[in-house]
Amino acid sequence: MSEHAIEVILNGEPVQAIVEGRRTLVDFIRLDAGKTGTHIGCEHGVCGACTVMLDGEAVRACLMLAVQADGRQVRTLEGVADADGTFSRVQQAMREEHGLQCGFCTPGVVMTLTAMTEANPQVSEEELTDAICGHLCRCTGYQGILRVVKRLTGAAT
Amino acid sequence: MTKPAPFDYLAAHTLDEALEALADGYGDAVVLAGGQTLVPLLALRLSLPSVLVDINPIAELQGVSRIDGATRLGAVTRQAQVLRDPLVARHVPGLAMATRFVGHHQTRNRGTLGGSLALAEPAAEYPATALALGARMQARSRAGERTIEADDYFLGPYSTALQPDEILTAVDFPDWPAGARTVVNEVARRPGDFALVGLVCALSVDAGKIARAGVSWFGMGPTPMRSRRAEAALTGQAVEGLDLAGIAELAVADTEPLDDIHASGRYRATVARRIFPRIARQALGQGPGQEAAA
Ligand code: FES
Ligand code: FES
DSSP states (O other): OOEEEEEEEETTEEEEEEEETTOBHHHIIIIISOOTTSOOSSSSSSSOTTEEEETTEEEEGGGSBGGGGTTOEEEOGGGTSOTTOOOOHHHHHHHHTTOOSSOSSHHHHHHHHHHHHHHOTTOOHHHHHHHHTTOOOSSSTTHHHHHHHHHHTTOOO | OOOOOOOEEEEOSSHHHHHHHHHHTTTTEEEESSOTTHHHHHHTTSOOOSEEEEOTTOGGGSOEEEETTEEEEETTOBHHHHHHOHHHHHHOHHHHHHHTTSSOHHHHTTOBHHHHHHHTOTTOHHHHHHHHHTOEEEEEETTEEEEEEHHHHEEETTEESOOTTOEEEEEEEEOOOTTOEEEEEEEOSSTTSOOSEEEEEEEEEETTEEEEEEEEEESSSSSOEEOHHHHHHHTTOBSTTOOHHHHHHHHHHTOOOOOOSSOOHHHHHHHHHHHHHHHHHHHTTSSSOOBOOO
């Protein structure tokens, strides 16, 4: 069983740890880095709760090994709001359009929407809606989340 | 909570390094590409390798290029790139169309073309697309390089002609004639789920007649299922007055749909009969399809 000294740039801050090869990225984030904003649902790639940004792209943190993120930029929910706590555009829309209830799926949803709107400010409603298919939400019935999508893409609500 | 069993992780930076590690751990070492299926299998302890050989750092396994009348995709090319790559859009649009059905946005950012083809899930889109379009797999071991035709590659569920010390390095999609269209579609319970039934239909028409046909199913048997009888029945026929319902029977006869918790084999066959004419019509340009340039 191999062990690896890694350094991940988590929300702009380097985090070092010695991890086993089998350590998943989501366990590194929650257990080694102590950032629990990223949630674990299914732990096998189905639910989307663990979604984070890896070098700007939305990925499932339960489907990557921590050692694979060595030297790379990882962004989680903790890195979305401004330093003074002001909500990002995505967070503000989630709040105002009732995009969450219990909040379990929410960190993943926010990271997907953040990644896609930052990568392409002109991203379409269709593209965002399609990407929301990668998230299971047991509460909202998705209607609130789809209103968030509409707002983020400039479609009237 | 499910956690992988311990293993040694090795990041390979060159193909030689990866091949050596595979040969050393013969049969017990596993290649890690995008990990979108392998990591769940590790977490569920259905896969228990001694060594995990990560080929993601190998630059030469990534990207799309043109080579001798074919489009070559490195095995570790991400599905998200397949979806937006201009060479794929121009020369193998059917592959881009298939990619829309592969997993979700978040898994396509990591998942790879080669990973899907090495896994050979019978209900997945890429294996059937490779089969219908006549793709050629490039495999490398320490003994050398070889090319495996798609027809000789898929042996059974999750079973391919790759040897334990071989790595799939690239996949070549030979050009089809100008104007050929490929249509991929499927019936699944939810977007992103594996298909209950799916079809890849590639047709090239010349002077009102079908010059070449590629027909492969997914979710319809132990491997992606190519229907040679449907291809033969289509080839040479005039587009006008084509008996697509009759050819659908031939196409379904070349499948072995299984019963599982998602659907019965009979249901799959019924769905297949219904979707074949519609998808074939689209591939004839009689509906929204995909046009390939030469
Ligand atoms: S915890 Fe990663 S997808 Fe469910
Ligand atoms: S808000 Fe509860 S699961 Fe989505």
